[in-house]
Amino acid sequence: MCxxxxxxxxxxxxxxxxATLLVQAALCSPQGARIDPPAKEYLKxxxxxxxxxxxxxxxxxxxxxxxxxxxxxQGMELVSIESAEENAGLTAQLQAYPYEEAWTSGTRLGTxxxxxxxSTGNFFGPYKNWLIPPEFxxxxxxxxxxxxxxxxxxxWRENSANYPTKxxxxxxxxxxxxTSIKNKPGRFTIEDGYYExxxxxxxWQHAKNDCRSRxxxxxxxxxxxxxxxxxxxxxxxxxxxxxxxxxxxxxxxYWEATGQLIEGTYTxxxxxxxxxxxxxxxxxDVLTRxxxxxxxYIESNxxxxxxxxxxxx
Numbered sequence: 001m002c003x004x005x006x007x008x009x010x011x012x013x014x015x016x017x018x019a020t021l022l023v024q025a026a027l028c029s030p031q032g033a034r035i036d037p038p039a040k041e042y043l044k045x046x047x048x049x050x051x052x053x054x055x056x057x058x059x060x061x062x063x064x065x066x067x068x069x070x071x072x073x074q075g076m077e078l079v080s081i082e083s084a085e086e087n088a089g090l091t092a093q094l095q096a097y098p099y100e101e102a103w104t105s106g107t108r109l110g111t112x113x114x115x116x117x118x119s120t121g122n123f124f125g126p127y128k129n130w131l132i133p134p135e136f137x138x139x140x141x142x143x144x145x146x147x148x149x150x151x152x153x154x155x156w157r158e159n160s161a162n163y164p165t166k167x168x169x170x171x172x173x174x175x176x177x178x179t180s181i182k183n184k185p186g187r188f189t190i191e192d193g194y195y196e197x198x199x200x201x202x203x204w205q206h207a208k209n210d211c212r213s214r215x216x217x218x219x220x221x222x223x224x225x226x227x228x229x230x231x232x233x234x235x236x237x238x239x240x241x242x243x244x245x246x247x248x249x250x251x252x253x254y255w256e257a258t259g260q261l262i263e264g265t266y267t268x269x270x271x272x273x274x275x276x277x278x279x280x281x282x283x284x285d286v287l288t289r290x291x292x293x294x295x296x297y298i299e300s301n302x303x304x305x306x307x308x309x310x311x312x313x
Contacts, residue, residue, distance in 0.1 A: 012050035043097065045191075050089035055079065056170040057094060057102065064142045064161040065249055067103040067168035072259030078105035080117035081145070081156075083127050090145065090169065091154045098148045102167045106143025108136070108154065109248075112207030112295040115143065119171065121212030131155030145169065161249055177215035177309040190229040194309045195219070197234070201304055204279045204296035207242045208256065211307035218244035219306040220255035221282075223266050227289065230306070235286045242305035245280025249298065253280065257308070267291070 046057040058070055068078050081087050081104060095098070105118040113136045115124040131146060140158040144166050148154060159166075179194055181187075186197040194216075202210060208218045221227050221243060234241065244256035253262040253274060262280075270283060270290035280297030281303065282289040295301060 002092060043100070046093065046096075047119050048092070048093045050086060052174050053086075054172040055090070055093070056172075057097070058170060059097075059100075060169040061165055061167055062103075063164045064103050064107075064159075064166075066164070067166070068105070069254075069259045070168060071078045071170035074170055077119035078103060079145075079169040079171040080105050080120045080122070081127075081129070082117065082120070082122065084129070086195060087127075087129055087154065091148075091152070094154075097167075100167050101147055101165070102169045104145055104156070104169065108134075108141045110203065112136070112299075116209060118209075119212065120173075121209035129156050131157050134158050142178045159223070172182075175215060175309075178311075179311070188233045191224055192194050192310060195230075195233065196307045197237070198305045198307070201302040202242075203299050203301055204303075207303070207305040208244065211305070214244075215305060216307035216309040217257035219308045220244050220257045220260065221261060221266070221291075222255065222258070224268075227266070227268055231287070232284070234282075234289065234306075237304065238284050238286060240284050240303050241282045241289075242296075242303050243280050243282060243291070244291075245291070246296075247279055248278040253293075261304050 016250060043059040045059055048057075049106050054076075056071070056074055058067070058074075060070070062070065079090070079102075081090065084284050094102075105120075106115055106124070107118050108115045114211075115134065116122060117124070131149075135158070139160045142159055142161050143156050144159055145154050146157050177194065184196070186199060188195050188197075194217065196214075198210070199205065211218045219230075219241075221230065222306050244258075245253055245255045246264060248251040254260060255262065268289070270292045273291060274280070274293045277293040277295045280291050280293055283292055
């Protein structure tokens with residue numbers, strides 16, 4: 001009986017020793033240093049304010065176009081970083097996300113070697129914060145706020161639009177369009193909206209930027225009533241007009257100003273339209289103003305355009 005007891009005890013001790021060695025092997029490196037498993041981080045969207053603007057840091061990683069549309073779905077725009085104070089404020093707010101990169105609205109799409117903030121229509125400068133001066137190479141036409149440098153700063157870099165590897169910073173700026181001016185040339189209203197007919201002809205990208213720089217958007221035609229009102233307002237102009245309709249680098253046409261997909265809502269396409277081209281125009285027929293598509297990311301394709309503004313409710 002005693003011999004049996006001793007054998008059982010030895011077996012128990014042997015099992016305990018083996019288990020202890022297995023635990024040590026799992027927790028220790030060959031040098032004896034403890035290896036802790038990486039902490040699982042749950043990144044959360046972050047809202048904050050800097051000055052008069054509201055911001056939303058969206059932690060879902062997407063490409064540039066999806067980031068832009070995600071911001072629009074929040075009633076916001078991709079961020080425009082136009083001062084050192086704003087860049088420093090963003091850097092301070094994002095301290096909990098030191099390794100994450102985020103899309104901004106900065107791009108040179110349609111303007112070759114001239115970067116601008118898409119959400120405001122303003123070209124870069126005088127403040128710039130490049131890590132490496134832009135090389136204007138290939139399709140690297142979009143600007144992101146990179147992860148922290150060793151000195152704790154964040155700089156800007158270029159990348160292609162289709163890399164779904166970055167988060168997004170959305171921004172809501174105060175509205176600046178002045179509705180108090182009476183009898184402004186080219187201005188008309190449709191319900192609560194203010195519209196302005198351009199006095200000049202521009203390429204699509206520059207037309208959009210001109211509207212943005214005035215606190216407006218290139219027009220989106222989302223109802224039959226709006227289209228009918230535009231036909232009346234533009235009846236003296238026997239020429240085509242740019243709209244914000246676009247599908248550059250996307251599968252479906254959408255209204256650039258709102259992010260709303262066009263198919264499935266009101267449409268006014270001409271026969272055999274849309275074609276393969278990325279941007280949408282109203283044609284020169286003063287009775288119908290039907291829609292057709294054209295190549296728009298070239299400097300020589302000039303047309304008039306209509307800007308619109310809707311007060312926030």
